[in-house]
Every structure is written in structure tokens, then in C-alpha cells.
């Protein structure tokens with residue numbers, strides 16, 4: 354397939370290399386104006402990719418967006434005029450709501466939502482380290498996207514394990530719940546994920562998940578508090594030594610994905626007239642820090 358990866362950061366560079374190694378024609382679209390970008394994975398030899406080539410973008414069968422949730426709209430808007438309406442658009446990021454915000458612009462395309470637990474780190478602009486194997490789930494955002502389940506095979510061949518989830522919204526909400534529990538607390542406290550198993554966080558985690566359970570059930574997502582708690586505890590154990598993305602973003606004073614994680618929960622709760630005071634407080638605290646960095650600039 355002809356594939357363009359928009360946003361070749363850690364996750365995008367990992368998929369770019371894996372898809373190219375699986376035999377696809379892969380090009381990149383980045384914020385750099387250079388016509389080619391060299392990328393290497395782990396200890397492997399470097400591969401040269403074409404970058405920001407409008408012809409390759411127009412010829413793409415699949416455009417995979419791996420920018421952060423808050424970067425989606427800015428990334429796609431200038432590109433749409435060059436992308437054929439048959440081209441499949443796939444979005445792979447944490448958080449929810451970014452694709453809904455551009456639905457009117459993209460609904461002529463088959464659109465796929467993806468969520469992944471693959472982990473990657475980009476120590477510099479030309480290297481990516483695959484720091485953890487995980488699962489990727491795909492599902493349709495619109496009716497045309499429902500005909501694209503064949504992409505599961507394509508992506509699975511490149512970087513397993515990939516599966517098609519007809520209830521992708523449930524998978525996205527489950528990931529959102531984990532992110533709501535882990536990200537703001539680890540960011541604000543500047544602690545590793547495993548530190549959340551300390552007793553002093555117990556009540557806060559319970560309150561976060563009780564609020565989430567109410568909102569998810571009001572949204573029609575089948576879930577229980579016990580299931581969410583088990584899931585979150587499993588992730589805290591399995592990623593005990595990891596630094597969450599929000600912890601890192603806050604350490605480096607970079608904009609976080611809070612608007613599309615806890616922020617999305619707050620908007621949904623508001624629509625259902627459900628009070629979520631604990632998540633609201635965490636959201637406000639993260640935003641206060643983000644705003645204080647802006648003032649210093």
C-alpha cells in the first residue's frame with residue numbers, strides 16, 4: 354500500500370519503519386520542510402523516507418495520523434485538499450474527541466480510530482526506540498470505515514498484535530479511564546506509575562474511577578467500577594517503572610493531552626449532568642500549571 358504517516362514522532366516513526374519493512378511504500382509528513390528524513394529503529398540501520406511530498410500524499414491509500422490529540426486539527430486541515438476522498442484516514446492517539454471535532458471535514462473518507470499500547474521513545478529526531486510491545490485495536494469511526502477491517506491484517510503483519518474491534522468506542526473509553534486515573538496524578542506529583550499503588554493515592558483513585566463509571570454507563574458503555582479498578586491496577590503494576598506521558602510533558606513544561614483525556618470526561622459528564630468533582634479538580638490543577646508556563650514565555 355501507499356502510506357503516509359503524518360507526525361513521525363515516537364509512535365509515528367515506529368509504524369513508519371515497521372510498515373516499510375513489511376513491504377509498503379511509506380512516506381512521511383512532518384513539520385520539517387526537508388524533502389527527506391532518515392529514521393532508525395533501535396540498533397538497526399537508518400532508512401531514508403521522503404517527507405512532505407504532495408504527490409505521495411495524493412497517491413496514498415492510507416494516511417495515518419500519529420500526532421497528539423490536540424495537534425490533529427492543525428495537522429489535517431492543510432492536507433485535506435491534497436487527499437483523495439477514497440483515501441483511508443486513520444487516527445492513532447491517546448484521548449478522545451479530537452476526531453469528533455473535525456468529523457464534518459473528513460466524513461467523505463473512510464475513517465478508522467486506533468488505540469495502541471505499543472510504547473516508543475524518540476531520543477532525537479532520527480532515532481526511535483521500541484520500548485515496549487503492546488496491542489493495537491482498530492475500529493470504524495464512520496460507515497465507510499466499516500469496510501476497512503482488512504487493515505487489521507496489513508498492520509498486524511507489520512507490528513503485531515493488531516485486532517479489529519467493532520466496539521472501538523468501548524476500547525477508547527477503557528483507555529481514557531486508565532489515562533484519567535494515571536496521567537494527571539503522576540503529572541502533578543511527578544511520580545512513576547507504580548507509585549500510585551501507595552496507600553495515600555487509594556481514595557483518590559477510587560473517586561476518579563467511581564466518577565468515570567457513572568459517566569461511562571450514562572454514555573452506554575458497558576463497564577463496572579470493579580472492572581475499571583482491576584484494569585487500572587493491572588496497568589499500574591505492569592508499567593510501575595514508567596513515566597507517564599503527562600509526567601514527562603509537565604516536567605518539560607510542554608502542553609499536555611489533558612483537554613482530550615480528563616477534559617473529554619468533563620464535557621461528557623456535563624452533557625449527562627453528572628458531577629465529577631475529583632476529576633474536575635485534577636483537570637484544573639493541570640491546566641493551572643500549563644497556563645503558568647505560558648505566562649513565563
Ligand SMILES: NC(=O)c1ccc[n+]([C@@H]2O[C@H](COP(=O)([O-])OP(=O)(O)OC[C@H]3O[C@@H](n4cnc5c(N)ncnc54)[C@H](OP(=O)(O)O)[C@@H]3O)[C@@H](O)[C@H]2O)c1
Pocket residue numbers: 359360361362363364365382383384385419420421422424427428429445446447448469470471472473474475598610
Ligand atoms: N510514545 C508512546 O509510547 C505512545 C504510546 C501509546 C500512545 N501514544 C500516543 O500517541 C500519540 C503520539 O505520541 P508520541 O509519543 O509519538 O508523540 P510525539 O513524539 O510528540 O509525536 C508527535 C509528532 O507529531 C508531529 N506533529 C505535530 N504537529 C504536526 C503537524 N501539524 N504536522 C505534522 N506533524 C506534526 C510532532 O512534530 P515535532 O517533532 O515538530 O513536535 C511529532 O513529531 C499521543 O497521543 C500519545 O499519547 C504514545
